[in-house]
Amino acid sequence: MSADLSLYRNIGIFAHVDAGKTTTTERILKLTGKIHKLGEVHEGESTTDFMEQEAERGITIQSAAVSCFWKGYRFNVIDTPGHVDFTVEVYRSLKVLDGGVGVFCGSGGVEPQSETNWRYANDAEVSRLIFVNKLDRIGADFIRVTEQVKKVLGANPLIMVLPIGREDTFKGVVDLLTQKAYIWDETGQPENYEVTDVPADMADDVEMYRTQLIETALEQDDDLLMAYMDGEEPSIEDIKRCVRKGCRDLAFFPTFCGSAFKNKGMQLLLDAVVEYLPSPTEVIPQPLTDEEGNENGQHAIVSADEPFRALAFKIMDDRFGALTFIRIYSGVLNKGDTILNSFTGKTERIGRMVEMYANDRIDLTTAQAGDIIALVGMKNNTQTGHTLCDPKHPCTLEPMVFPEPVISISVTPKDKGSVEKMGIAIGKMVAEDPTFRVETDVDSGETILKGMGELHLDIKVDILKRTYGVELVVGQPQVAYRETITREVEDSYTHKKQSGGSGQFGKIDYRIRPGEQNSGFTFKSTVVGGSVPKEFMPAIEKGFASMMSTGTLAGFPVLDVEVEVFDGGFHAVDSSAIAFEIAAKGAFRQSIPKAGAQLLEPIMKVDVFTPEDHVGDVIGDLNRRRGMISGQEAGVTGVRIKADVPLSEMFGYISSLRTMTSGRGQFSMEFSHYSPCPSNVAETVIAKEKEKKAAAAKN
Numbered sequence: 001m002s003a004d005l006s007l008y009r010n011i012g013i014f015a016h017v018d019a020g021k022t023t024t025t026e027r028i029l030k031l032t033g034k035i036h037k038l039g040e041v042h043e044g045e046s047t048t049d050f051m052e053q054e055a056e057r058g059i060t061i062q063s064a065a066v067s068c069f070w071k072g073y074r075f076n077v078i079d080t081p082g083h084v085d086f087t088v089e090v091y092r093s094l095k096v097l098d099g100g101v102g103v104f105c106g107s108g109g110v111e112p113q114s115e116t117n118w119r120y121a122n123d124a125e126v127s128r129l130i131f132v133n134k135l136d137r138i139g140a141d142f143i144r145v146t147e148q149v150k151k152v153l154g155a156n157p158l159i160m161v162l163p164i165g166r167e168d169t170f171k172g173v174v175d176l177l178t179q180k181a182y183i184w185d186e187t188g189q190p191e192n193y194e195v196t197d198v199p200a201d202m203a204d205d206v207e208m209y210r211t212q213l214i215e216t217a218l219e220q221d222d223d224l225l226m227a228y229m230d231g232e233e234p235s236i237e238d239i240k241r242c243v244r245k246g247c248r249d250l251a252f253f254p255t256f257c258g259s260a261f262k263n264k265g266m267q268l269l270l271d272a273v274v275e276y277l278p279s280p281t282e283v284i285p286q287p288l289t290d291e292e293g294n295e296n297g298q299h300a301i302v303s304a305d306e307p308f309r310a311l312a313f314k315i316m317d318d319r320f321g322a323l324t325f326i327r328i329y330s331g332v333l334n335k336g337d338t339i340l341n342s343f344t345g346k347t348e349r350i351g352r353m354v355e356m357y358a359n360d361r362i363d364l365t366t367a368q369a370g371d372i373i374a375l376v377g378m379k380n381n382t383q384t385g386h387t388l389c390d391p392k393h394p395c396t397l398e399p400m401v402f403p404e405p406v407i408s409i410s411v412t413p414k415d416k417g418s419v420e421k422m423g424i425a426i427g428k429m430v431a432e433d434p435t436f437r438v439e440t441d442v443d444s445g446e447t448i449l450k451g452m453g454e455l456h457l458d459i460k461v462d463i464l465k466r467t468y469g470v471e472l473v474v475g476q477p478q479v480a481y482r483e484t485i486t487r488e489v490e491d492s493y494t495h496k497k498q499s500g501g502s503g504q505f506g507k508i509d510y511r512i513r514p515g516e517q518n519s520g521f522t523f524k525s526t527v528v529g530g531s532v533p534k535e536f537m538p539a540i541e542k543g544f545a546s547m548m549s550t551g552t553l554a555g556f557p558v559l560d561v562e563v564e565v566f567d568g569g570f571h572a573v574d575s576s577a578i579a580f581e582i583a584a585k586g587a588f589r590q591s592i593p594k595a596g597a598q599l600l601e602p603i604m605k606v607d608v609f610t611p612e613d614h615v616g617d618v619i620g621d622l623n624r625r626r627g628m629i630s631g632q633e634a635g636v637t638g639v640r641i642k643a644d645v646p647l648s649e650m651f652g653y654i655s656s657l658r659t660m661t662s663g664r665g666q667f668s669m670e671f672s673h674y675s676p677c678p679s680n681v682a683e684t685v686i687a688k689e690k691e692k693k694a695a696a697a698k699n
Contacts, residue, residue, distance in 0.1 A: 003074075003304075003368060003370075005279055005280050005281045005302065005303075005304075005369065005370045006279045006281065007072060007073050007074055007279070008073070008074050008076070008098075008279050008280050008370040009073055009074070009075050009076070009098070009099060009273050009274065009277055009279065010076045010096070010097050010098045010099070010280060010327070010370065010372060011075060011076070011077055011078070011097060011098070011099045011100055011101060011273060011277060012077075012078045012090075012093050012094060012097045012099075012100040012101070012126075013025050013077065013078070013100070013101050013103060014090050014093075014094075014100060014101075014102060014103070014117045014121070015102060015103035015104065015105075015114060015117065023133075023260045023261055024101070024103055024131065024133060024260040024266075024269075025066070025077060026260075027190065027260045027263060027266045028068065028070075028075070028077060028266070028270065029066060029068055030190060030263075031070070031190055031266055031267065031270060032068035032069055032070050032075065032270070066078075066356065067355050067356070067372075070270045070273070070274065071270075071271075071274060073273075073274050075273065076371070076372040078093045078097065078372075090116075090117050090120055091120050091400070091402075092313045092314060092384060092385075092400055092434075093313070093314075094120050094121055094124040094126055095124060095311070095313060095400060096311060096313045096327035096372065097124075097126055098126070098127070098277065098278050098279065098280055098282075098283045099126060099127045099128065099129075099273070099277030099278055100121055100126050100127070100128045100129070100277075101128065101129045101130075101131050101269070101273070102114070102117065102118065102121070102128050102129070102130050102131070102253070103131050103133050103260075104130065104131070104132050104133065104145050104149070105132075105133060105134050105137070105140075105145075106132050106133060106134045106135040106137055106139075106140030106141065106142060106145060106257070107134060107137045107138065107139035107140045107141070108635075109144065109145045109148045109635065110145070110148040110149060110152040110153060111607075111668075114153075115152060115153065116670060118153050118155070122250075125250065125283075125284060127247050127248050127250060127276075127277055127278055127283075128247075128253050129247070129253065129254050129255070129256065129269070129272050129273065129276065129277065130146075130149065130157055130253050130254070130255040130256065131255075131256050131257065131258070131269055132145045132146070132255065132256070132257040132258075133257075133258065133259065133260050134259060134260075134261070135163050135166075135167075135170045135257055135258060135259050135264075135265075136167065136168060136170045136259045136261070136262055136264075137167065138167055138168075139167070140166065140167055140170070141166075142162070142163050142257045146159060146255060149253075149255075155252075155253055156216075156251065156252040156253065157252070157253050157255040158213060158216055158217070158243065158246070158247075158252040158253060158254050158255055159176070159209050159212070159213060159255050160175070160176055160177070160213065160243075160254050160255055160256055160268075160272065161173040161174060161175055161176060161255075161256050161257055161265070161268060162174045162176065162202065162205060162206060162209060162257075163257050163258075164181060164183065164199060164202070170259060170262075170264070171183050171184060171264070172184055172193065172264060172265070173256075173257060173258060173264075173265050173268065174198055174199075174202060174206055175268060176206060176209055176210045176213050177210075177213070177236050177239060177240070178236065179198055179206060179210065180195050180196070180197070180198070181195070181196045181197060181198050181199060182194075182195055182265070182267075182268065183196060184262070184263065184264045188262055188263055189263060190263035190266055190267065193264075193267075213239070214228065214234065214239060215228075216246075216252060217239050217242040217243045217246060218234060218239070218242055219242075219246070219251075220242040220243075220245040220246045220249075220251065221238075221241075221242050221245075224238055224242065240275055240276075243275070243276055244275060244276050247276045247277065247278075248276075248278045248282060248283075254272055254276050256268055256269050256272060279370075280302045280369065280370035281302050281303075281370075283302075285299035285300055285301050285302060285329070286299060286300040286309075286311070286329050286397050286398060287299055287300075287397075287398050288300060288395050288396060288397060288398075289396050289397070289398055289399065295398070298395075300329040300330050300395070300397060301330055302329055302330060302369050302370060303330055303331075303369055304330075304331065304332050304368045304369045305331075306330035306331050306369070307330065307331050307389065307390040307392070307393035307395075308328070308330065308331030308332065308333055308337075308339065308388075308389060308390040308393075309328075309329045309330045309331060309387065309388075309389050309390070309393075309395055309397065310326040310327060310328045310329060310333070310339075310387070310388045310389070311326060311327050311329065311385070311386075311387060311388075311397045312324050312325070312326050312382050312383065312384060312385065312386045312387075312388060313325055313326065313327060313384060313385070313400070314384060314432075315382070315383065315384055315431045315432050316374075316432055317428040317431070317432060321376055321377045322376070322377055322378065322428075322431075323354075323356075323374040323375070323376060324374060324375045324378045324382050325356070325372065325373075325374050326372070326373060326374070326375060326388060327371075327372050328367055328368060328369050328370065328371045328372075328373070329369060329397070330369045331368070331369060331390065332366060332367070332368045332369070333350065333353065333366065333367050333368070334350075334365065334366045335350055335351070335352070335353060335364070335365045335366070336349065336350060336351075337349070337350050338350075338391060339388045339389065339390070339391070340388070340389050340390070340391040340394055341380060341382050341386050341387070341388055342386070342387045342388075342389055342394050342395060342396045343383075343385075343386045343387065343396070344380055344381060344382070344386070346380040346381075347380075347391055348378060348379060348380050348382075350375060351376065351377060352375070352376040352377065353367060353373055353374070353375050353376065354373065354374050354376060355373055355374075356372075356373070356374050361374065383431060383434075384400060384434050385399045385400035385434070400434070402434040402435050403435060403452070403671065404480070405435060405436070405437050405450035405451050405452060405480060406452065406453075406479070406480045406602040406604075406647055406671045407450070407451055407452070407453060407454065407456075407457065407477055407478070407479065407480060407647065408448050408449060408450040408451075408457075408477070408478045408479075408480060409448070409449050409457050409461070409474055409475050409476070409477050409478065410441070410444075410446040410447065410448055410449075410474070410475035410478075411446075411447050411448075411449055411461065411464070411472045411473070411474055411475070412446060412447070412472065412473045412475075413470060413471065413472060413473075414471035414472065414473060415471060418470045418471050418472070421468055421469065421470050422447070422464065422468075422470045422472070424468075425463075425464055425467075425468035425470055426438050426447070426449075426464070429460060429463065429464075435451065435452050435456075436449070436450070436451050436456070436460060437449075437450040437451075438450070441696075444692070444696045445696075446475070448478075449461075450480065452670075452671070453669070453670075454477060454651070457477070461474055477651055479601065479602060479647050479648045480556075480602060481554070481556045481599055481600065481601055481602075481677075481685060482551075482556050482557055482558070482559045482599075482600040482601075482602075482674050483551030483552070483553050483554070483556050483557070483558045483559070483597055483598065483599055483600065484514065484558060484559045484560050484561070484597075484598050484600055484674075485512070485513070485514050485558075485561060485592060485595035485596055485597055485598065486514060486595065486596035486597075486598050487513075487514070487595055487596045488511060488512070488513035488514070488595070489511065489512050489513070489591050489594045489595045490509075490510075490511045491509075491510060491511075491512065491587065491590065491591045491594065492507070492508070492509045492510070493507070493508055493510075493583055493584075493586050493587035493590055493591075494506070494507040494569075494583065495507075495579055495580075495582045495583035495586055497579075498574075502573060502574060503571075503573075503574040504574055504575075504576065504578070504579040504582070505569075505570065505571040505574035505575050505579055506536070506568075506570065506575055506576075506579035506580035506582065506583035507532075507568045507569035507570070507583065508532065508540060508565050508567075508568040508580070508583050508584065508587060509565070509566055509567035509568050510563055510564060510565045510566065510587060510591075511563070511564045511566065512561065512562070512563050512564075512587075512588075512591045512592070512595055513561075513562050513564075513595070514560060514561070514562070514595075515560040515561050515562040516560065516562075517560060517673075518559075518560070519560050519562070520548075520559065520560065521544070521545050521548045521558075521561055521562075521563075522561075522562045522563070523540075523541040523544060523545070523562075523563050523564075523565075524562075524563075524564050524565075525537050525540075525564075525565045525566075526564055526565070526566045527565060527566060527567060527568065531567050531568050531569055531570070532565065532567070532568040532569070532570055532580075533570060533575075535577075536570070536575070536577060536580040537565070538577075539577035539578070539580045539581040539584070540565055540580050540581065540583070540584045541563075541584075542581055542584070543580065543581035543582065543583065543584025543585045543587075543588070544563050544584045544585075544587070544588055546581075546585065547584075547585055547588035547589070548561065551592070551597065552589065552592045552593050552597055553597050553598075553599055553682075553686055554599065554685060554686045554689035554690070555689060555693070556599070556689075558592070559600065559674065598676050598677075598682075599676070599677040599681075599682040599685060599686065600674040600675060600676060600677065601646050601647065601648060601674065601675060601676075601677045601681070602646070602647045602671055602672075602673075602674055603644050603645070603646055603647070603671075603672045603673050603674065603675045604644070604645055604646070604647050604650060604669040604670065604671060604672060605642070605644060605669060605670050605671075605672040606622070606627065606642070606643045606644070606645045606650070606667060606668075606669040607640060607641075607642055607667060607668050607669070608622070608640070608641045608642075608643070608657065608665065608666070608667040609635075609638050609639070609640055609641075609665060609666045609667065610638055610639055610641065610657075610660075610661050610664070610665045611638045611639075611661060611662075611664050611665070612634070612638055612639050614660055614661045614662075614664075614665065615632070615639050615641070617660045617661075618641060618657070618660060618661070618665065619632075619641060621656060621657075621660060622641070622643045622645060625645050625646070625649035625650065625653075626645065626646050626649055626678075627643040627644065627645035627646075627649070628643060628644045628645075629641065629642070629643045630642045630643055630644060638664075644672055645669070646675075646681075647671075648681075650669060653667065654667065
């Protein structure tokens with residue numbers, strides 16, 4: 001018999017780094033009976049931060065999946081990273097979740113990664129609760145954080161509780177619906193609390209915020225709102241039903257508060273997950289797509305009675321073997337079933353499937369729609385974003401799209417024994433992380449690792465050295481420059497080769513012009529008549545597209561180019577697909593320099609926190625780094641400065657910032673866009689690339 005999907009909650013916990021989301025997850029596990037001894041992030045003992053690198057650095061690097069139960073409801077909880085270099089973990093987790101809890105620091109408020117995570121959650125249309133954490137900290141202010149949520153995120157927080165006390169006097173919360181106070185003692189045990197009447201000095205605030213809560217919630221039901229306006233008090237159940245609808249429809253975000261570290265306020269948060277976040281059957285079904293990724297109008301209806309459909313959202317290799325994490329959207333999967341990977345076209349028999357509990361697992365014989373599980377030891381190259389389905393009912397779920405890396409380093413094994421080990425290890429790591437790429441430099445033969453930031457690559461190198469035992473020599477970080485063009489050129493190119501027997505001939509007349517931003521490469525044919533037969537157009541497109549990987553200035557990949565073929569010529573005997581492909585390659589080399597080739601550099605969105613007395617130094621330093629200041633905001637403990645800065649100017653910035661701010665400054669950055677390099681910078685970069693290629697050629 002299939003499980004009741006209305007009792008499922010698939011949720012993610014996400015926040016800015018150090019807002020306390022992993023600690024929040026630990027408290028959820030403690031309250032639901034999944035763990036008996038609390039692990040602390042600062043002690044390197046948390047249940048979901050089980051990698052060595054996570055335990056040492058006190059941050060979450062991978063998303064970890066945990067299943068637990070609360071009052072008869074099954075929670076599948078995913079704790080996600082807060083550092084911007086690991087945002088991909090948040091993105092792919094949100095793709096398979098039905099709801100989330102956004103954790104905000106009571107003193108730090110809405111921080112940079114909070115904004116990025118919130119944007120991803122908006123794109124995924126995921127219902128959310130807000131939990132303002134660390135209210136026992138100096139400078140914590142619940143109402144100020146809710147105002148920041150409105151201003152910075154453009155979201156509508158629906159205040160459900162009010163804190164009792166501030167900073168070191170924080171001791172509990174008032175539930176605005178029941179008008180009861182929950183007060184915890186100082187033992188730190190979550191069950192040690194009492195329910196009392198509202199403190200007298202809070203009565204006016206409770207009445208005001210409760211009225212706001214009711215009026216906002218009842219906007220979801222016109223009949224209840226009209227009755228309320230006529231003086232009829234709604235029942236608590238009616239209000240909860242309206243809050244649930246508004247939360248599910250993203251009209252507002254029920255907002256709670258507490259201190260996860262001190263175990264205060266957690267029960268009300270868990271109750272809210274049950275009361276307000278949707279079950280798998282209450283969210284918009286995942287769309288199905290054609291082979292090109294375009295929606296075909298069909299959906300994966302969440303039901304155990306439908307054909308099996310699942311999305312692989314994470315690959316992980318550990319001591320037990322390769323794990324493929326999947327979210328089952330419909331149908332039932334039994335041990336021994338044969339499933340189809342619709343991307344590769346290959347089928348595979350399921351040997352072992354497990355329920356995950358951080359880095360431990362429980363074997364399963366069956367799973368159904370709504371479940372998040374892991375398949376062990378899949379062999380047919382299943383990757384993140386692939387659809388797994390019933391071979392009799394093939395389909396494709398909406399694929400995942402990942403950002404391109406912006407930073408790279410070279411790595412060289414110290415000895416011959418490490419060469420093979422490094423190749424195997426990197427292969428596994430690339431499968432696990434879609435934003436981690438590897439390639440071989442064609443000139444030097446070096447292995448190049450590419451990632452989203454310095455910390456991202458630092459962690460990867462650390463894993464290679466410690467987890468896989470590969471001794472490495474690591475090069476300096478390199479910027480992922482790009483090239484583009486700035487003007488349109490109309491040109492012609494003929495490829496002609498005659499060496500006895502049948503020759504090669506292909507002539508194309510074409511226009512090459514700047515494309516739309518982020519369009520990559522686009523191709524179109526406006527040939528009228530038979531000057532170039534249609535069957536040769538794919539070869540021409542292939543020839544142009546293949547040249548986009550190597551620009552003419554310094555050999556960097558080319559962005560945003562549009563090619564239009566409008567005429568040409570062919571020979572009845574000598575013309576062939578390969579001849580026209582070669583012609584297109586020659587045309588690219590010929591015309592790109594004429595089209596005003598330009599070097600582009602990655603620009604990072606930088607967010608710096610500094611004590612107020614160091615603001616001038618920090619802004620001056622950012623200006624010297626060619627940064628453009630986009631805003632600054634004063635907070636309780638310092639100032640946040642936002643700027644757009646070239647990545648090439650940001651290497652080693654943390655050391656400079658700490659020196660300027662006596663160790664108190666912090667920053668984060670994420671890729672924003674590509675922008676033209678100033679001529680002096682471009683000349684230096686191009687000259688260095690030419691020197692590097694010349695040196696490699698000599699060797």
